[in-house]
Amino acid sequence: MNEYVLRTNNLSKKYHNKMALNKVNLSIKKGSIYGLIGQNGAGKSTLIRLITGLAYPTTGTIELFGKSNERELVEVRKRIGTIIEGPALYPHMTASENLEVHRLLKGIPGKECIEKTLALVGLQDTGKKKVKNFSLGMKQRLGLAIALLGDPEFLILDEPINGLDPMGVVEIRGLLKKLNQEYGITILISSHILSELHLLATHYGIIHNGELLEQLSAKELNEKCQQYLHIKVDNPNKAATVIERHFATQDFEVMPDGSIKLFAYVDLPGEVSKALTNEGLVIEQFMPMGEDLETYFTNRIGGVQHG
Template sequence: MSEYVLRTKKLTKRYKSDYALTQVDLTIKKGDIYGFIGQNGAGKSTLLRIVMGLAKPSDGEVELFGNSDDKGLVEARKRMGAIVETPALFLHMTAEQNLEVCRLQRGIPGSECIQRTLTLVGLGNTGRKKVKNFSLGMKQRLGLAIALLGDPEFLILDEPTNGLDPMGIVELRDLLKKLNREKGMTVFISSHILAELHQLATTYGIIHNGQLLEQLSATELNNHLQKFLLIKVNEVEKAVTVLERELGTTNFVVMQDGTIKLFGFLNETGKISKLLIEHGILLEQLTPISDDLESYFTRLVGGGHV
């Protein structure tokens, strides 16, 4: 049995002369929570659609659960659940009726899974309320319920936090962690909210202009994140002069809000505090900080934003 739930090999998607994907080699192991990161138009949704069988590649190969032939892929996709782009819902039906239609379409035996799944995503008490009267967040939860119906082994989520309030985002994060921990569910998640991904993912893939720039584990990412001292003072220019003259360093950045990021002196907070105070500078903050996922992404793609 393959240790990989998903592998793509030189996966390419071309539209006339434009490339949405260029020779992407992506690997997701069983039990991963894989955070997929990229700007709009980078190729995220294109890749997800190909994996789901909603689009065909121009070249390359998709392998799911060790299967890469057409028949094997059809069978492997029965072990998956997904929200790709906007969930397809029957607006004139209730949440329960929507799940019943999906259950019958997929041939899932027994209807007891419906209420259990609705309760799991926080929609257990919607009763006879029609989906057309749901909020955007409730519709997103219903889409997640559809994806989870039948207990898939591999869950694909494209921007699943759209429409969720901050509490809903936290609840989704906790739910995905629980499914991963208790059921061993592998999750492939694309999201613009990198702070959330950073608290959730065990592995990351960064795509830019259709090319997979990097894959790395959460441990590898944390090792790459820049660590610095965040310094806030009343006289920024004077403090910068002291750092240059007394510490012999220019390895710092003055931010737009006037705070200073000083790199390379994480274990010398006492020395720096003493220097600044001795030169009559009021020290308001001196805190060791680590960069976040968004900062790392921005450096890697050259200043772009997700």
Template sequence: MEEIVRLHDVTKFIAGHEVVSNVTMSVHKGEIYGLLGPNGSGKTVIMKMLTNLVKPSYGTIDMFGEPIKASSYQYLSRAGSMIEYPTFYEKKTARQNLQLVSEYMGYYEPTAINEVLEWVQLEQVQHKPVHTFSLGMKQRLGIARAMLVKPELLILDEPMNGLDPSGIKTVREMFQMMNQEYGTTLIVSSHMLSEVELFADRIGVIKNGKWLQEISMKALKEENTEYIEILTANQKQACFVLEDVLQLSNFKALHNNTIRVYEAGHRQNEITQAMLDHHVEIEAISKKYKSLEEYFHQVLDQEKAQEEE
């Protein structure tokens, strides 16, 4: 797949302290990439390097196939970003702030401002000065500003900070809409792992500036299947099929017509076919995975154990 962003052995020192250490990371065109890590792990520094606000001490960063240099600004019109808490002209209205960005970027699409205000559900307050906005409203306005020019790449640092559950859902759906309808590539850092799990295609994990893992959500699920759950009214016959036909022993029949199979690996199709062959009606069958949060803490715990050896 085409790489739209590539970091190769990137290291960053700030005040003599190594805050990012030999990070190699890639983001493919058209995907949503979740950048995960504890507070102070280096996520924001990486975001700042991607937007040319901070220069790497060592290593290279390519964007749109070209290396980012101190003088590289031509790619900025192709990328939108929100790093840390967004700032605005507080006395100006939400709409006026977006108009200033549009003029600065030379982007004069007549419907663009109306669209992004509607996307972030601020159209009803667009003529109010920003200093009257709550933290969550400013966060949504910052996302609207980043999306204004319909960029090829969106770089968003903790975009869900300060949002209530309704706002979080709105933002998640916006990400998916931008990705699916406009083909926008997104890099999103967040500590809300349950949300990242809902929209990310791939994730990268960083801790104390050290790159720990990069994996697709599809691979993560395939490698971390905990059990297969079967819902059937004919539980006794289903257990017979599992034990005598498929030679499985590590399963448990629950009281609610549910069976959990713990040793099936990727054999869901085989189980389904065996049940059909033996006339066992299945109401539902599905794989249950470790959550992203469980996987994230597993990766951190493994790193901690290695450090203690």
């Protein structure tokens, strides 16, 4: 069984004289929630259009469910559900009528899937209410229902929480977690709203100016953003000995400039400074440091130099 739902190899797309995507090598493991992060215009939507067959690459290849031949890609794309640039809804129809139209368009046999899918997204009790009278959150859930028709194994969502109020965001987040954890659906979410993605994603890809800068797991990201106490004293070697002896920890690092990063006891700065002072050390700098997730992504996207 193939471990990856999606892999791209040097995937590039050029529009006129502009490279929208440049040699992107992306991989998404089965069962993950992959957050594709970048500013508007970074190349997220172009990448999604290539994956879903709405556009063709200039160079490079796409592999879906282990298949990369163009004829095979057409077939395996039936295993994908998508919401791109907002769900296509009929405002004067009910939720079930909307699903019926899309069921027929997709050639899915039997109507039993409609009630099942509405129940899955929490819209089973909307009855004869027209979609034009739905809240934005309900419309997004209906869009998800349309994407879920046919029981896809891979869900691709382009900016699914744009414009939602806080309650709508919470609803969509809970639904996506349920789809992933209970139904085993792999999810790719494109978004520039990092504060929401970090509550959801298991893996991340950072895209900027058409280039994939980095891929990492949530665990790797948390390690990179680890909090620590930044300590600078008049005698760093003695301070290291004091920390190791007094706090029985080696979870620190002496930097080339003589400063110390103490990863343990971040929540007890008073005790650490007191121990150092009691040993006669002069504290020159002492502060908690470390990036939060938003700062990390901002630095990666904003601080990259292209040669």
